[in-house]
Amino acid sequence: MIRGRVRQVAALRWRTGGLLLAVLVIVALPYMVTRGGAQQSLEAGELVTRSAEVQALVYRIADQTHDSESAIQYLLADNPYIRAEETAQTAERIVPNLLDQLHHLVADNPEQEHLVDQLSAVENGRLALLNQAMQRYQEHDIAGAGQALRDAGALFRIDDIANRIVQNAEQQLLLRREAARQQSHNSSLVMALTAVAQLVMLTIVVVVSERQIGERLRAEIGERQAVQRSQMILQAVREPIALLDNSLRTLLVNAAFSELYGVSEDSRGEYLDDIGQGAWTDEVLQQRLRDVLLRDRELWDYELNQRTIDGVERHVVVNARRLQQEDSENPALLLTVSDITARALVEQQVKELNHQLESKVTQISDVNRELEAFSYSVSHDLRAPLRHITAFAQKLELHLGEDADATTHHYLGVIRDASQRMAQLIEDLLVFSRLGRGALRLQAVDMHALVDEARSFAESEAPGRNIEWQIEPLPVVVGDENMLRTVWQNLIGNAVKYTGQCSAARITVSARRAEGGEYEFTVADNGAGFDMRYVGKLFGVFQRLHKVSEFPGNGIGLANVQRIVTRHGGRVWAEGEPGRGARFHFTLAAVEPPVNNGLPLS
CATH class of the missing domain: 3.30.450.20 (PAS domain)
Structure with a gap:
């Protein structure tokens, strides 16, 4: 304790010596003020020099650019001089460094810095056109090179901005000289005020010093306590x-x-x-x-x-x-x-699960490809025996001729009808298989035109029907036109078919922008509808919710719709009520079609 007290007394003595030193500093303040004035004069001289450097750099940038343009003009005039091509490319190599130097010189002046930014933008644009002219000259495109050179002079005028920068530098020079004179006057005033302030400061230093010493001691105590608290926290972590x-x-x-x-x-x-x-x-x-x-x-x-x-x-x-x-x-x-032992174990488990998932996905993809190949092979191989059945049924009917009774004609008719229905089923199965294998030919597709085409085709298949159509404006999307044509033909064909028992059929086709940003298309009708309990069967292959005697068909059209929409990255769903119609929806990505002269995108 006694030693600590002795150290505190020694510290107080050292602080007293510091106060005396502060008094000496106050006495030396006039010298510092004088020295500061001299320093300001030096700074003013540096500012003058900097203004001259700014002007010189601006002129050099402009001259270097004009030299390159002149060299290119000589080259275009088929009158090149020695090292003309090197001179033409000198500006592109030197001017960016000069612009960086100019930015550094004007960094303390926002107005000049803004002008230099404009000069950089114009100079970069002009250099880009000069480089383009040089490239076209090297490609023997003289006319294109001349046009690029003329565009450089017309679009990017560097002389105007260069003159503005030089004028601004001269104005800044005048302002800085005036500021230096004002600073000199202020220095004289400060010298007078310093003499008065010295007496005041001597009094203040003596009074305040003791108070500061006491505050310093309290701060040291607080610092020691803070260190102790920090050590407690460190040990508790x-x-x-x-x-x-x-x-x-x-x-x-x-x-x-x-x-x-x-x-x-x-x-x-x-x-x-x-x-x-x-x-x-x-x-x-x-x-x-x-x-x-x-x-x-x-x-x-x-x-x-x-x-x-x-x-x-x-x-x-x-x-x-x-x-x-x-x-x-x-x-x-x-x-x-x-x-992180526990976290590392979890990450390892996640990696293993992802690897297993990838293996399962690969297996499923292989199975799907095998199923598609099997479906195509079976459908294709069934055609030959089916044609034989149909042909021999016709030959049998011709062979029997008038000897065949009514029952025989009925049986042969059943065979023909079943063969035709089987042929249509095989054809639809082949179409369904091809939809899963063929590559998408993406291009801009006018959905309104496809709907008009599908409507005309459906009306031709149902002559004499009274159908009220309401088709809203539809967007242009990016997709496979043939596949999307199949989508509309199936959906609109179904709407026409299932309103066949309505005295006044109403079919509505609309589109809107969904919350996710994609387009949502809807085909609604007031036809037979369906029970929502069986909505899961709608999009299955050969799945039907109505009898063939009521509405013809084989139940594969909606399966084709779902496969096509899914391959386009969309989804399809339906809503209905028995006797009150149905609404079929599907979505497509809202991608703006690029300008490609009608050519496929892929």
Whole structure:
């Protein structure tokens, strides 16, 4: 306690000496003011020089650009001089560096900096056209090169902006000279005021110094308390933390580090690679930590496996950064460790599950391809025997002639009808198989035109029908035109078919922009409708909700619609009510078609 008091008294004496030194500084203030005036004069001279440099750089940039243009003009006139091509390309090589120098010179003046930005934009545009002219000249496109050269002079006028920059520099020079004169006047005034202020400051220093000393002592006490609180927090943190010197020896470790690696909390000077029974002997980590100390490179999330003092294999993440010690010139290293063993196990499990999922997806894709190939093969091979059945049924009917009775004609008619229906089923199955294999030919597709075409075709198949059509404006989308034509023919054909028993059929075709940004198309009718309990069967192959005697068909059209829409990245669904009609919806991505003269995109 007595020694601490003696140190405080000594500190007070040193502070008193500091106050006396402050008095001497106050006396020397007039000298500093005079010196400041001289410094301002030097700065004014530097500003004048800088203004001249700005003007010289602007003229040099303009001259270099004009020289390149002149060289290109000589080349275009078929009258080149020696090194004309090199001169034509000099501006592109030199002007960007000159512009960077000019930006540096005017960095303290926003107005000039704005003008230089304009000059850079114009100069870059002009250089780009000069480069284009040179490229066209090298490609023997003289007319194109001349046009590019004329465009450079007409679109990017650098002389006007250069003159504005020079005029602004001259104005700034005048303003700076006036400011220097005003500063000189102010310096004289400050000298007078300084003499008065010296007496006031001498009084204030004596009165305030003692108060400052007391505040400093209270601040030191508060600082010691803050250090103690920081140490308490450090020891309470459950994440291992260590402070190492520039030789990777311990300066401080918290309780978590001590517990995990078996080192004493008050240990100092123990090398890191001796801690934790070899947990820190990783050579790469050691080198990375030395790089942090030598080059001030922070180490982020370095992962490694460690066997800690409890014999458990842990997966940890190490972070480190350099700290500068207040009481030493040598830096210190703050090391933190995070145990991510549980997270690493979860990530490994996720990777394994993803790998299994990828294998399942591959298997499903292979099965789908095999099913499509099988469907196509079966459908194709069934055609030949079916044609034989139909042909021999016709031959049998001709062979029997008038000898055949009514029952025989009925049986032969059933065979013919069944053969035709089977042929149509096979044809539809082939179409369904091809829709899954063929490549999409993406192009701009006018959906309104496809709807008009599908409506005309459906009306021709149902002559004499009274159908009220309401077709709203439809957008242009990107897709396979033939496939989308099949979609509209099936949906509109179904609407016409299932309103066949209505005295006044109403069919509505509309489109809107859905919340997800895609287009949603809808075909609605007031026909037979369907029970929503069986909506899951609508889009299945050969699935029907009505009898063939009521409405003809084979139940594959909606399956084709779903396959086409799905291949376009959309979705399809339906809503209906028995006797009150149905509404079929499908979506397509709202992609603006590029201008490509009607050619397919892929």
